[in-house]
Amino acid sequence: GESVGLHLPTLSVQEGDNSIINCAYSNSASDYFIWYKQESGKGPQFIIDIRSNMDKRQGQRVTVLLNKTVKHLSLQIAATQPGDSAVYFCAENTNAGKSTFGDGTTLTVKP
Amino acid sequence: GAVVSQHPSWVICKSGTSVKIECRSLDFQATTMFWYRQFPKQSLMLMATSNEGSKATYEQGVEKDKFLINHASLTLSTLTVTSAHPEDSSFYICSARDGLATDTQYFGPGTRLTVL
Numbered sequence: 488g489e490s491v492g493l494h495l496p497t498l499s500v501q502e503g504d505n506s507i508i509n510c511a512y513s514n515s516a517s518d519y520f521i522w523y524k525q526e527s528g529k530g531p532q533f534i535i536d537i538r539s540n541m542d543k544r545q546g547q548r549v550t551v552l553l554n555k556t557v558k559h560l561s562l563q564i565a566a567t568q569p570g571d572s573a574v575y576f577c578a579e580n581t582n583a584g585k586s587t588f589g590d591g592t593t594l595t596v597k598p
Numbered sequence: 599g600a601v602v603s604q605h606p607s608w609v610i611c612k613s614g615t616s617v618k619i620e621c622r623s624l625d626f627q628a629t630t631m632f633w634y635r636q637f638p639k640q641s642l643m644l645m646a647t648s649n650e651g652s653k654a655t656y657e658q659g660v661e662k663d664k665f666l667i668n669h670a671s672l673t674l675s676t677l678t679v680t681s682a683h684p685e686d687s688s689f690y691i692c693s694a695r696d697g698l699a700t701d702t703q704y705f706g707p708g709t710r711l712t713v714l
Binding site: 519521523528529530531532533536576580584585586587588589590591 | 602604630632640641642643644647689691693695701702703704705706707708710
């Protein structure tokens with residue numbers, strides 16, 4: 488069936504470095520994508536979203552890139568901080584607004 | 599911003615008992631709420647979509663008689679795990695969609711269920 492997956496399960500970066508988290512999706516009909524951050528024992532927290540008519544969107548310290556040709560999504564975090572340590576999920580919105588989540592990437596920021 | 603709460607935040611119950619989890623949208627009306635289950639170190643898996651005033655739509659493989667969902671008002675959806683067993687132990691998370699912004703979902707903090 489359709490699924491959204493991530494390339495790497497873990498990512499470790501030095502504080503202050505930039506982080507790039509990747510995601511591959513398989514449903515070419517999806518038109519809305521979201522990145523979430525989940526800290527241990529908590530619910531997902533919205534970070535940034537992008538629609539399929541865009542290829543880049545920037546927020547505060549975060550940028551999402553969408554490459555529809557290869558069905559690839561990435562999240563870039565600038566100047567990564569220890570508070571950024573968490574599990575990051577990409578999600579693909581299907582019909583009726585249901586979100587299909589990828590497997591998640593654990594980001595660890597080393598001081 | 600839109601806030602979604604869940605109650606309880608954690609619950610421990612004996613095998614065979616039923617547990618009810620509440621999901622509330624605190625400052626907006628949610629025509630649609632979603633229930634997810636998350637096992638340790640795994641992703642969120644959608645269980646069902648709950649629409650106010652109508653029956654829930656369950657994902658394939660989710661037993662509707664075991665996971666009862668009621669969405670009686672625009673701000674409250676409940677998930678009842680009936681005859682719980684240890685394998686039902688999981689982190690249950692709800693989300694609510696603001697009826698005015700059809701794509702945006704707001705997630706609750708989750709409920710940790712442990713069945714002994």
